[in-house]
Amino acid sequence: MRDTSEIYFTIVLATIFFLVLVAVVVTAVWRYYYRKRAHEKTLMEFDHTLLQSRLEIQEQTFKTISQELHDNLGQMLTLAKLNLNTLNLADSDKSKEKINGAIDLLTQTIQSIRDVSRNLHADIISKIGLVQALESEIRIIEKLGILHPVFLVEGQPVPLETDKSLIIFRIVQEALQNVVKHAQATMLEMRINFAPDEIKLSIADNGKGFDWAQSKDKGSGLRNMNDRARVIGAQFEMQPAATNGTVITLTIPNT
Structure with missing residues (x-):
C-alpha cells in the first residue's frame, strides 16, 4: 500500500x-514571438516614417526650387537682360557700368543655379551631413526676407545614421515651415548642441x-513631428x- 502511494505521489509530482x-x-x-512581432512592427513603422519623410522632403525641395526660379533666378536674368538691352555704345562709361551690372547679376544667377542643383540631389543629407543640411535650410529662410534666422552649433558634431538624420531634418523642416507660415515672428534661433550622451x-x-488646438492642420503637424x-x-x-x-526642443539620445 505504501509503495502504491509513493508511486501515485511520484506520478502526480512528475505530472505537476x-x-x-x-x-x-x-x-x-x-x-519570443511577441517581442519578435513588436520588433517587426517597430521596423515597419520606422521604414514607413523614413519613406514618408523622404517624399515630403522631395516635395518641399521642389516647392523651394519653384519659388527660387520664379522669385530669384527669373528676376535676376530679367534685370541682366534689361541692362544689356539698354546699352548705349556711344556712352562708354554708362555702357561699362551696365555690362558690369549684368555680369554681377549673371554671377549671382550661376551661384543660385548651383544651390538649386545641390538641393535637387536626392541624397543631399548623406553627402553633406545633418548640420550643413540644417544650415542650408536656414539660408533658404533668410532669402525669404520674412524674418532674421540664426543658426548655432555647440559642441563637437558627431556623425549620425543617414536614415535618422533624414527624419530629424524632416522634423526641423516642418517646424521651420510652421514658424514662417503661422508664428508672425521677426527672429528665429535654431541651436544644435552635441553632448556626450x-x-x-x-x-x-x-x-x-x-x-494647435484650433487648427486641424497644425495639430496634425504637431502629431507628425511627435510621432517621427x-x-x-x-x-x-x-x-x-x-x-x-x-x-x-528635440532631444536625441546617443546610442
Whole structure:
C-alpha cells in the first residue's frame, strides 16, 4: 500500500513538474514571438516614417526650387537682360557700368543655379551631413526676407545614421515651415548642441505662438513631428518661450 502511494505521489509530482515545464516553455515561446512581432512592427513603422519623410522632403525641395526660379533666378536674368538691352555704345562709361551690372547679376544667377542643383540631389543629407543640411535650410529662410534666422552649433558634431538624420531634418523642416507660415515672428534661433550622451536641437521664435488646438492642420503637424521623434527614440517638446513666441526642443539620445 505504501509503495502504491509513493508511486501515485511520484506520478502526480512528475505530472505537476511536466505541466509547469510546459507552461514555462509555452510562456517563453509566446514572449519570443511577441517581442519578435513588436520588433517587426517597430521596423515597419520606422521604414514607413523614413519613406514618408523622404517624399515630403522631395516635395518641399521642389516647392523651394519653384519659388527660387520664379522669385530669384527669373528676376535676376530679367534685370541682366534689361541692362544689356539698354546699352548705349556711344556712352562708354554708362555702357561699362551696365555690362558690369549684368555680369554681377549673371554671377549671382550661376551661384543660385548651383544651390538649386545641390538641393535637387536626392541624397543631399548623406553627402553633406545633418548640420550643413540644417544650415542650408536656414539660408533658404533668410532669402525669404520674412524674418532674421540664426543658426548655432555647440559642441563637437558627431556623425549620425543617414536614415535618422533624414527624419530629424524632416522634423526641423516642418517646424521651420510652421514658424514662417503661422508664428508672425521677426527672429528665429535654431541651436544644435552635441553632448556626450545626447544631441539637443531647439528652435525658438519671438512670434505670437501656436494655437494647435484650433487648427486641424497644425495639430496634425504637431502629431507628425511627435510621432517621427518617437520612431527614432527622441523626445519632442513644444513650450511657450520665456517672453513670447515658442520653443521647440528635440532631444536625441546617443546610442
